[in-house]
Amino acid sequence: MKPKLVIPCHYNCPAFFSKKYNPADGEMFKREVEKMGIECTIMQDGDEMLV
Numbered sequence: 001m002k003p004k005l006v007i008p009c010h011y012n013c014p015a016f017f018s019k020k021y022n023p024a025d026g027e028m029f030k031r032e033v034e035k036m037g038i039e040c041t042i043m044q045d046g047d048e049m050l051v
Contacts, residue, residue: 006033006040007049
């Protein structure tokens, strides 16, 4: 796969997991993805993305 955009999902999501049991560092993930030359967007509650 060679994505142009990565949008991580289903982590630190209260409906599925809790930060206590499934810690995730979205900013670290974003930095590592962007090091590969791929755009990464971390969305928050209420954010929308039109493609």
